[in-house]
Amino acid sequence: MGMKICFYALREFDELVFCEQMKEKYGIDFVYSTQYPTPENISLASGCDGMSCTPCDMSAKVLKAFHDVGVKYILTRSVGYDHVDLAAARELGMKVDNIVYTPTGVADYAIMLMLASVRRFAHILKRTELQDYSLKNKLGRDFSMCTVGVMGTGRIGTTVLQHLSGFGCRLLAYDVYENDRAKKFAEYVDLDTLLSEADIISLHMNANEANHHIINHDTIAKMKQGAYIINTARGKLIDSEALIEGIESGKLGGAALDVVEFENGLYYYDHMGEVMVNPKLAILRSFPNVILSPHTAFYTAEDVCEMVEGNFRSCYEFGTGKKLHGLETK
Ligand code: COI
Numbered sequence: 001m002g003m004k005i006c007f008y009a010l011r012e013f014d015e016l017v018f019c020e021q022m023k024e025k026y027g028i029d030f031v032y033s034t035q036y037p038t039p040e041n042i043s044l045a046s047g048c049d050g051m052s053c054t055p056c057d058m059s060a061k062v063l064k065a066f067h068d069v070g071v072k073y074i075l076t077r078s079v080g081y082d083h084v085d086l087a088a089a090r091e092l093g094m095k096v097d098n099i100v101y102t103p104t105g106v107a108d109y110a111i112m113l114m115l116a117s118v119r120r121f122a123h124i125l126k127r128t129e130l131q132d133y134s135l136k137n138k139l140g141r142d143f144s145m146c147t148v149g150v151m152g153t154g155r156i157g158t159t160v161l162q163h164l165s166g167f168g169c170r171l172l173a174y175d176v177y178e179n180d181r182a183k184k185f186a187e188y189v190d191l192d193t194l195l196s197e198a199d200i201i202s203l204h205m206n207a208n209e210a211n212h213h214i215i216n217h218d219t220i221a222k223m224k225q226g227a228y229i230i231n232t233a234r235g236k237l238i239d240s241e242a243l244i245e246g247i248e249s250g251k252l253g254g255a256a257l258d259v260v261e262f263e264n265g266l267y268y269y270d271h272m273g274e275v276m277v278n279p280k281l282a283i284l285r286s287f288p289n290v291i292l293s294p295h296t297a298f299y300t301a302e303d304v305c306e307m308v309e310g311n312f313r314s315c316y317e318f319g320t321g322k323k324l325h326g327l328e329t330k
Contacts, residue, residue: 003319005075005311006045007032007052009268014301015077018308026312028319037062042069050075050315056264060088067092073318075099075311078298079156080234082207095318099310100155101303107159109297110232111167113256114200117228118143120254122291137288141199144168149198151175151191151214152233153182157204161185172198175205195222199253200230207234215239220246226253232297235261240280247287254289258297267294 010016010032019030031048033041036056042065045051050073051066058074063085066074074089074096081098089096116122119140127138147170150157158181161171171186174194182188194201201223205211215229215238229252231238240261246252260281276282284290298307316322 002027002029003050003315004029004031004048005050005052005315006030006048006071007311008041009036009054009056010034010052014304015308018305022309022312025309026316028312028315037066039065042066045069045071049073049319050311052077052311054078055080055083058084060085060091063088063092063094067094073097073315075314077307077311080206082234082236097311097314097318099307099314101298101306101310103155103159104163105300105303106156106232106297107163109258110156110160110202110204110230111163113230113232113258113291113293114148114202114228115143116291117230117254117256117289118146118200120289123288146170146199147172147197148200148202149174149189149194150182150186151194151201151203152205153177153179153186153188154204154206156232157202158182158185160202160204191219192222195219196224198227199224200228202230203233203237205233205237207236212236213239213242215243217242217245220251223251225251227251228253229255229257231255232258235259235263240284244280244283247284247290254287254291255284256291256293257284258293259295260284260292263295 005028007019007030012034023030031044033044035041037053045066046069048071051071052075054077072094074084074094076084076098079098079100084096086096120138124138144167148164149172150160151174153173153175158179161173161182162185164171165185172194173182173186173188174191178188220242243255262278266278285292
């Protein structure tokens with residue numbers, strides 16, 4: 001019998017067409033729900049080899065529910081896999097795989113946020129829409145004169161450095177693992193040096209226990225006066241309360257956040273006209289020097305295709321015993 005994947009939170013307007021293509025290419029069937037997994041819809045995965053999700057609650061309890069309906073593979077349509085309880089999956093004998101997509105989309109989005117921040121571009125656009133063509137409060141900084149500190153030099157962080165090398169900025173990098181490609185473009189420094197010397201700090205780390213709230217009261221205190229923080233990685237890396245205080249006190253020049261703490265259930269839904277249920281996000285929204293976007297750095301036609309294909313490929317590899325990349329729990 002052929003293999004089958006149950007897709008959750010599948011977007012019919014952009015992902016479905018790629019599922020149809022990959023079904024033909026890999027000979028793997030699929031079913032789908034547009035909803036995130038819930039106790040009511042887990043039975044849809046019954047008889048499927050794999051389930052595919054985007055970041056959502058994939059704790060031990062949810063994994064066990066999928067295990068009980070026969071699912072063997074947990075496939076996430078994301079690079080980040082911090083939402084999946086890997087230890088629980090291992091215990092249950094389930095295999096887990098993330099995907100790898102071309103890092104340029106997210107890297108360029110981070111650079112766009114850097115430029116928009118230092119040039120106050122979001123504020124300028126909003127004012128222009130209201131016919132405010134004045135210059136007051138719109139003075140920017142020359143990006144090429146800035147020192148940019150990249151925290152996390154995996155594929156995306158390194159691509160950010162490579163692309164920034166054309167802008168003339170001074171480039172600093174911090175990671176527990178150094179890589180030779182990043183060294184071509186940036187100087188690796190310790191965290192305190194990066195914090196104290198960077199005008200713009202861009203986060204490109206996987207979220208884990210060790211770096212939870214790595215941007216906090218202490219690290220913000222060590223930053224340069226007027227520093228900007230860019231986050232296209234995970235909300236959990238920043239203590240939002242400390243960030244809010246940093247903005248309010250004027251210590252920080254601004255922030256551009258594609259991800260925030262507690263975004264699950266909020267982002268990717270249209271909540272227009274509703275009462276905001278994330279008070280920290282509501283405060284951040286009120287600042288003219290904070291740019292927010294709803295976790296869209298990844299959102300290009302190329303990356304969406306790679307995300308869907310990645311899950312089909314992982315299922316194929318798990319099912320046939322071949323392994324090309326990534327995490328595998330045995
Ligand atoms: C990832 O690939 O890790 C992302 O953050 C994008 C995902 C939420 C679709």
